Amino acid sequence: MKILVTGANGQLGQEVVKLLRAKHKVFGLGREQLDITNAQQCLFVLDEHQPDVVIHSAAYTAVDSAESEEEKAFLVNGEGTKSLAIAAERVGAKFCYISTDYVFDGTATQAYREDDETNPQSVYGKSKRAGELHVRSLSSRAFIVRTSWVYGRYGGNFVKTMLSLAKTRDSLKVVHDQFGSPTYTLDLALFLEQLIQTEKYGTYHASNSGVCTWYEFACAIFEESGIGIRVEPCTTEEFPRPAPRPKYSVMEHGAILANGFEDMRPWRDGLRAFLNELKEE
Template sequence: MNGRKSVLMVTGAGGQLGEEIVRLKGTPYEIIGLDRLQLDVTDAAQCMNAVASIKPDIILHAAAYTAVDQAESEPEAAWMVNVAGTSNMAKSAEAVGAKFCYISTDYVFNGNGREPYREDDLTEPQTVYGKTKLEGEQAAVQYSSKSFIVRTSWVYGKYGNNFVKTMLKLASERSSVSVVHDQIGSPTYTYDLGRFLIELVQTEAYGIYHASNAGKCTWYEFAQAIFEENQLSMKVEACTTEDFPRPAPRPLYSVMDHSAIRQNGFTDLRPWREGLQAFLKELNS
């Protein structure tokens, strides 16, 4: 390696996870991030050329079509990014011998579970977004011989829009908010997820991983915690999923079991409330 730092290439570097990873301090990598203006993942030749010129050791593929409701009316657009785009990047990684890490989602399951989903549980996506992300997983494994699939859920962080920022904004505009109390999951702080991904890609422990902050809550409980931790007096009213009909059905249960993290000796992500506290501390500084 003649003293050269390994190169980690990040797609979707303008998104909330991609930007978090690009800005992580103290990693063993030279991190090169490309956003959607710098790299159109749906263009196979562009992907091949970008990877050939950067010569990364690892590609962390965070670029995705994530507009869950919009995907229902734009299935082709979602497919182009999540499936064709992933195929293009996985093939490009394979061409230079790079490891390939694909970020996936809890939406690959049907969301009707009662026990935390294991990595080998039956997938049964109920939305265009979930179906295209699952096809993306299959493309990653098909075209890359060194692939990591990392499913996560309820992501929030410093960059981009997310539930925590929305709640804080609402707290400055009104005195009460209605939040669904019948969807259960695990909020995930991008910094904690990013740190795990950096630890993971240094290894050759390929396969599927579930990575979210530990523990579970409902969106209603998450909202309450956000206001409590920020010492904001906001009335949170519980409502049901049926009160907020959306084009894409939301999973009622998104909790994931982290058995692959445990079995491979990785550090699990801290409890979700601790992640939230760390995020708010960073945001408020």
């Protein structure tokens, strides 16, 4: 299969390219090779490469900055996704759009289903939902894959931040009133690899399974790494941020199971695997 990956220098993009390269012909394109806000370039580059599948992981991902850069966030996540979806449809490619738990408002008390109503609270979430709507209306072969709390070898993320803070601090306060599911980029990439080979189009929730708070996630990182540091739970109000975070963004994996895929492993197993990978480096 010929697979074109956007955002190939990003945290997820690099993992996807590395994994898929073993079995497929992969075109991993960073912003320098394909700026998705350039509609003409999207048409030209896809026409040139004639991919069977486009995995669209490029995005404006600065959640807090998006609050003051609304136009930029919508240009990349909304319009950019639209241009790419049009170009993919023209060459008959399957289109896999990576989306986010931030499309939900986080007021639920039980896990969100794929067809639950979206109601994003942040500019970033609204711009990603705009991307979802374009994909649904323009692509006849679309996978929309919502993920959450992503970490992995490439790029900055919560796990790496915790490990680096532990080098200089004796104690840390971490938010204990936001619930979600951490996701290891390798586990997500393994799921995407299976998904794109099918024609089981639709919306998927793909995070590692299980639920925790950021505080519980931090505790697990230190426990699994054998680091003795005091971690104290705190509230979101103690760490005000420009963009509102969903309080509860746990996502049910109904589509994964209904379509016969194996569920993604528990988040703590993914974390353990990632920490082992870091140790081996």
